[in-house]
Amino acid sequence: MRGRATSGRITQDKLALFGGKPVRDTLLAYGHQTVEEEDIAAVVETLRSPWLTTGPKVQEFEEAVAAYVGAPNAVAVSSGTAALHAAAFAAGIGPGDEVIVPALTFAASANCVLYLGGKPVFADVRPDTLNLDPADLEAKITPRTKAVVTVDYAGQPCDYEAVEAIARRHGLVVIEDAAQALGASFNGRRVGSLNPLTTLSFHPVKSITTAEGGMVTTHDSALAQRLRAFRNHGITTDHRQRGSWLYDMDALGFNYRLSDIQCALGLSQLQRLEGWISRRGEIAACYTKAFRGLEPIQVPGDHPGAESAWHLYVIQLRLETLRVGREQVYAALRAENIGVNVHYLPVYWHSYYQRLGYQRGLCPVVEAAYERLVTLPLWPGMSDEDVDSVVAAVTKVVSAFQR
Numbered sequence: 001m002r003g004r005a006t007s008g009r010i011t012q013d014k015l016a017l018f019g020g021k022p023v024r025d026t027l028l029a030y031g032h033q034t035v036e037e038e039d040i041a042a043v044v045e046t047l048r049s050p051w052l053t054t055g056p057k058v059q060e061f062e063e064a065v066a067a068y069v070g071a072p073n074a075v076a077v078s079s080g081t082a083a084l085h086a087a088a089f090a091a092g093i094g095p096g097d098e099v100i101v102p103a104l105t106f107a108a109s110a111n112c113v114l115y116l117g118g119k120p121v122f123a124d125v126r127p128d129t130l131n132l133d134p135a136d137l138e139a140k141i142t143p144r145t146k147a148v149v150t151v152d153y154a155g156q157p158c159d160y161e162a163v164e165a166i167a168r169r170h171g172l173v174v175i176e177d178a179a180q181a182l183g184a185s186f187n188g189r190r191v192g193s194l195n196p197l198t199t200l201s202f203h204p205v206k207s208i209t210t211a212e213g214g215m216v217t218t219h220d221s222a223l224a225q226r227l228r229a230f231r232n233h234g235i236t237t238d239h240r241q242r243g244s245w246l247y248d249m250d251a252l253g254f255n256y257r258l259s260d261i262q263c264a265l266g267l268s269q270l271q272r273l274e275g276w277i278s279r280r281g282e283i284a285a286c287y288t289k290a291f292r293g294l295e296p297i298q299v300p301g302d303h304p305g306a307e308s309a310w311h312l313y314v315i316q317l318r319l320e321t322l323r324v325g326r327e328q329v330y331a332a333l334r335a336e337n338i339g340v341n342v343h344y345l346p347v348y349w350h351s352y353y354q355r356l357g358y359q360r361g362l363c364p365v366v367e368a369a370y371e372r373l374v375t376l377p378l379w380p381g382m383s384d385e386d387v388d389s390v391v392a393a394v395t396k397v398v399s400a401f402q403r
Contacts (some may be wrong), residue, residue, distance in 0.1 A: 181308075
């Protein structure tokens with residue numbers, strides 16, 4: 001479409017960005033926590049109990065998450081980043097070790113390697129799912145490669161059949177960054193039970209929240225023991241296990257403990273996880289149905305056997321069909337009061353990584369995708385009217401800018 005259109009078609013001057021009436025009167029966030037009265041009651045009950053931290057609610061929450069995902073061990077920590085740090089430590093990452101990380105992720109997925117003196121090696125992603133490309137993973141392996149951090153982008157599990165086969169051939173530890181994927185599954189097995197170490201996040205926009213918090217799940221009891229010590233300064237015994245004042249610190253750990261107050265919230269939230277995942281899937285299905293026929297939009301791809309938790313709904317703009325770039329589409333949607341976001345800047349484009357010597361051009365698929373990504377609002381508290389407003393705004397904006 002060029003210039004002003006004929007009557008009945010959407011033109012640029014009808015966009016809120018150029019003074020038109022916005023689709024919504026108030027901003028709709030891309031993600032938001034859902035906290036209900038039972039959550040508040042659970043927190044208040046714990047506040048009135050003898051234990052505010054390092055008490056029984058921590059173990060109860062760990063056991064509940066472990067049972068849900070199907071892993072024998074779960075270790076609660078203070079954030080998803082702490083979970084990644086702890087998992088990398090448990091995997092034995094140290095100075096000189098290389099760890100392969102997809103470039104399209106939040107910086108913490110790679111930072112956890114740097115914390116321990118290792119070197120992140122960035123791998124490209126598949127253009128459809130935006131998950132780690134197994135072929136590029138294998139191409140990036142060297143004699144110094146010790147592990148791979150996979151990222152279940154937007155809540156969809158990676159191709160773990162391919163990843164696990166590569167890891168076995170090369171003797172690599174798989175650390176699954178499932179911060180966005182609690183409630184997802186791969187080939188009928190829930191995320192959290194698929195790999196030697198899986199990290200979860202309980203940030204407010206995630207599947208469930210503890211305000212801030214994270215967890216590592218593992219089938220290996222020795223790894224679980226290392227994780228528990230690491231989250232508590234490297235101290236080898238829990239205070240409830242000791243019969244005297246004496247204790248020992250045998251590794252340099254951190255204070256990454258999660259409080260009983262937060263675990264009480266998490267336990268309450270966990271009871272509604274299945275319903276929330278179902279609602280996320282309903283919203284995603286509505287978006288896909290609405291946008292599949294719009295030429296300027298590429299809807300998220302899926303991998304056979306992978307059931308997404310739908311943490312994010314990320315579209316890719318077919319810029320060749322538009323007269324503007326992603327920045328103007330983003331600005332136009334925000335003007336319509338749709339709180340879109342972008343996930344993510346390629347990690348090695350951040351100034352810190354640039355100072356470490358990483359150069360642009362390492363991952364061509366990631367870099368091309370980044371220029372086209374837009375994250376739409378998706379969270380279980382959205383009403384049908386909220387969903388309809390997103391569909392209306394996206395359709396309005398891309399139609400106005402379409403060639």
